[in-house]
Amino acid sequence: MAESVGGQAVAAAQPELATPVKEPSAKRPYPGSSPVQTDRQLPQKNGSNGNGGNRKQQHRPPKKKLKGGKRLKAVTDGSAEEVLLADVQALQRVLKTKQDREAAEAEPVLFHGQNGEEVRATTAEVADEAKIEEAGGHDPEEDLPEPGTEIDLDVVDLSSTGEGLAVQRKIHTLNDGPKLRRRRRIYVVSFSVPGDIVRAKVYRHLPQPKPSPGEDGVPPTYSVADFIEVIRPSPELRDPLGDSNRVRCQYFGRCSGCQYQMLDYAEQLRIKRRVVERAYRHFSQLPPESVPAVRDTMPSPLQYGYRTKLTPHFDGPPGFRRKNKARHTLTEVPEIGFMAKAGTGGARATLDIESCPIGTPAVGLGMTRERARVARDFANYSKGATILLRESTKRCPAGAESAGDAAAGDAADVVRVETEAYTDVKTCITDNNATSTEYVDDYVFTNPAGSFFQNNNSILPPLTAYVRENVLPQTTNGKGKELRYLIDAYSGSGLFTITLASTLPGGSIGIDIADQSIAYARTNAQLNNLPPERCRFLAADAAQLFQSVIEYDPDETVVVLDPPRKGCDAPFLRQLLAYAPARIVYVSCNVHTQARDVGMLVRGHVDWGTGDNGAASTDAVARTENGKPPARYEIESLRGFDFFPQTAHVEGIAVLNRVDLV
Numbered sequence: 001m002a003e004s005v006g007g008q009a010v011a012a013a014q015p016e017l018a019t020p021v022k023e024p025s026a027k028r029p030y031p032g033s034s035p036v037q038t039d040r041q042l043p044q045k046n047g048s049n050g051n052g053g054n055r056k057q058q059h060r061p062p063k064k065k066l067k068g069g070k071r072l073k074a075v076t077d078g079s080a081e082e083v084l085l086a087d088v089q090a091l092q093r094v095l096k097t098k099q100d101r102e103a104a105e106a107e108p109v110l111f112h113g114q115n116g117e118e119v120r121a122t123t124a125e126v127a128d129e130a131k132i133e134e135a136g137g138h139d140p141e142e143d144l145p146e147p148g149t150e151i152d153l154d155v156v157d158l159s160s161t162g163e164g165l166a167v168q169r170k171i172h173t174l175n176d177g178p179k180l181r182r183r184r185r186i187y188v189v190s191f192s193v194p195g196d197i198v199r200a201k202v203y204r205h206l207p208q209p210k211p212s213p214g215e216d217g218v219p220p221t222y223s224v225a226d227f228i229e230v231i232r233p234s235p236e237l238r239d240p241l242g243d244s245n246r247v248r249c250q251y252f253g254r255c256s257g258c259q260y261q262m263l264d265y266a267e268q269l270r271i272k273r274r275v276v277e278r279a280y281r282h283f284s285q286l287p288p289e290s291v292p293a294v295r296d297t298m299p300s301p302l303q304y305g306y307r308t309k310l311t312p313h314f315d316g317p318p319g320f321r322r323k324n325k326a327r328h329t330l331t332e333v334p335e336i337g338f339m340a341k342a343g344t345g346g347a348r349a350t351l352d353i354e355s356c357p358i359g360t361p362a363v364g365l366g367m368t369r370e371r372a373r374v375a376r377d378f379a380n381y382s383k384g385a386t387i388l389l390r391e392s393t394k395r396c397p398a399g400a401e402s403a404g405d406a407a408a409g410d411a412a413d414v415v416r417v418e419t420e421a422y423t424d425v426k427t428c429i430t431d432n433n434a435t436s437t438e439y440v441d442d443y444v445f446t447n448p449a450g451s452f453f454q455n456n457n458s459i460l461p462p463l464t465a466y467v468r469e470n471v472l473p474q475t476t477n478g479k480g481k482e483l484r485y486l487i488d489a490y491s492g493s494g495l496f497t498i499t500l501a502s503t504l505p506g507g508s509i510g511i512d513i514a515d516q517s518i519a520y521a522r523t524n525a526q527l528n529n530l531p532p533e534r535c536r537f538l539a540a541d542a543a544q545l546f547q548s549v550i551e552y553d554p555d556e557t558v559v560v561l562d563p564p565r566k567g568c569d570a571p572f573l574r575q576l577l578a579y580a581p582a583r584i585v586y587v588s589c590n591v592h593t594q595a596r597d598v599g600m601l602v603r604g605h606v607d608w609g610t611g612d613n614g615a616a617s618t619d620a621v622a623r624t625e626n627g628k629p630p631a632r633y634e635i636e637s638l639r640g641f642d643f644f645p646q647t648a649h650v651e652g653i654a655v656l657n658r659v660d661l662v
């Protein structure tokens with residue numbers, strides 16, 4: 001589902017189609033900081049990267065001003081900044097609790113030293129902690145190191161955005177000898193994992209924001225530091241034989257695309273399950289008893305070589321003046337690649353990437369070819385550009401002549417994948433408007449190469465199988481009618497509408513706001529031999545869906561949702577609750593906005609900050625007028641899906657049942 005590696009969106013490949021690259025825009029937790037990396041840094045056409053602009057917004061969700069000047073907390077936008085801050089706050093609470101507990105004991109253990117030895121606090125240090133407490137968690141005597149200073153950090157947690165959360169080690173020289181002490185300030189440092197002791201360079205300290213009128217407490221601050229090296233690797237998470245055993249990319253640690261190549265894959269999956277757990281803890285506003293245990297993350301069959309789309313970019317043509325780095329004028333072929341992680345060659349710099357091991361082999365061939373072409377034609381460009389590399393597959397029966405023909409064009413540019421039944425001939429498309437073709441099991445999907453389609457083809461068979469298994473209840477308890485209809489809201493070119501069309505007796509209907517996606521979805525239905533009475537599509541805003549499916553009895557309907565990163569909007573959620581389908585399968589590329597939306601569906605009202613549950617009563621009335629009680633849902637299951645191995649990103653599926661049917 002990601003649309004970028006290294007923070008670049010799709011644009012043109014050919015010079016004449018080139019999309020200007022003004023400033024590569026990595027997400028940053030606040031102006032001037034190291035970017036917080038997520039797999040999808042730039043918005044999709046209809047998505048949101050949630051990149052809160054000003055500092056206030058980055059420290060706390062914006063407030064909406066209501067009539068009468070009343071301010072309500074706005075809903076989460078699921079942005080990386082917000083997710084990171086929630087993790088920092090949670091860690092601060094944990095550290096505080098631990099310190100409270102230890103302060104209650106005589107000579108509490110402050111830290112385990114490098115060799116596991118216990119380092120105990122002195123009475124003076126315990127008194128210090130009390131002072132820190134009085135200052136609202138900020139150590140008044142903690143001199144924050146100047147930006148640029150190298151410090152040693154104990155990594156104690158991992159944020160859901162994939163950054164290590166660390167506290168500073170500091171040596172106090174006291175009467176009875178040197179004492180190690182951890183400080184309260186949290187440093188965000190990439191490429192580190194809990195248990196590591198790392199050296200990092202302080203990049204920036206977030207200033208303490210002033211609380212807004214009426215706001216309780218002072219939001220905590222944190223600092224960002226650039227990773228330099230691991231001093232002592234985490235004994236639990238790092239390979240004892242060294243990172244080189246796992247890391248497959250020569251740019252790892254410099255490129256902003258991947259965060260987890262140093263981790264065992266099973267550990268990546270565990271981390272991602274925890275991200276889903278935290279998302280529901282921090283963003284659903286549900287009591288813990290309403291949230292079931294998160295299932296084990298569904299692994300990706302391919303852990304490298306899986307991305308069917310990459311979008312490297314270069315900054316500019318000859319004569320282009322760099323705004324960001326040395327401000328020099330480009331005269332030679334510039335770096336062609338992805339965003340560098342800040343502090344690894346300069347913030348916002350493009351890192352020259354010759355090959356990317358998470359791309360499919362066909363995309364890799366395309367990358368080599370396009371780099372050579374840009375180097376050759378560089379002088380003809382009038383702007384910088386982002387280069388589309390999209391895999392496309394031609395499937396031929398095994399041994400058929402046509403497979404040979406398809407591969408014959410330029411054999412060096414083609415990857416053949418043979419199975420008993422067919423030969424897939426894979427090439428790399430660079431024209432945004434060309435049609436790419438992809439197979440999911442035996443279903444075929446065509447799309448404009450530059451538009452959205454899931455980027456990890458290997459996980460689509462298990463993903464669609466899981467959704468298929470879950471659109472129908474696992475057990476019938478005699479309370480509900482048999483499900484007959486499937487509605488696929490945010491259908492795109494029909495991935496779920498088509499692969500689930502034969503699962504329910506009444507067929508499926510897909511809706512998407514993008515006319516082009518719906519045009520392709522209709523073609524895809526035909527290509528898969530699905531007649532309109534079994535599988536049909538509407539081009540409209542998802543919220544209009546419910547006027548179009550008036551003939552579908554909600555008691556016989558399951559709704560599949562797969563919105564963009566920003567999640568559903570309030571009008572859609574209100575209409576969904578008013579329509580009240582028997583079952584909902586919510587697929588999401590942002591588990592934080594999913595948790596927010598699911599929280600509202602479970603509570604049965606859309607508390608979106610637009611008026612104290614005013615929406616809730618409206619929804620309730622709408623359904624009560626139909627003689628039915630207001631709808632609420634219960635979560636049946638939650639599961640993460642690893643669409644993007646080696647990165648911090650996780651997708652999620654939540655299955656919900658209407659409460660009266662449970």
Ligand SMILES: C[S@@+](CC[C@H](N)C(=O)[O-])C[C@H]1O[C@@H](n2cnc3c(N)ncnc32)[C@H](O)[C@@H]1O
Pocket residue numbers: 001046452453454489490491492493494495496511512513514517540541542543562563564565589
């Ligand atoms: C994450 S994609 C999912 C597409 C599809 N389920 C798939 O897997 O290929 C989200 C889709 O939502 C569509 N979309 C965004 N806002 C919408 C809205 N308000 N109403 C309907 N569709 C919308 C986009 O055009 C995009 O196709």
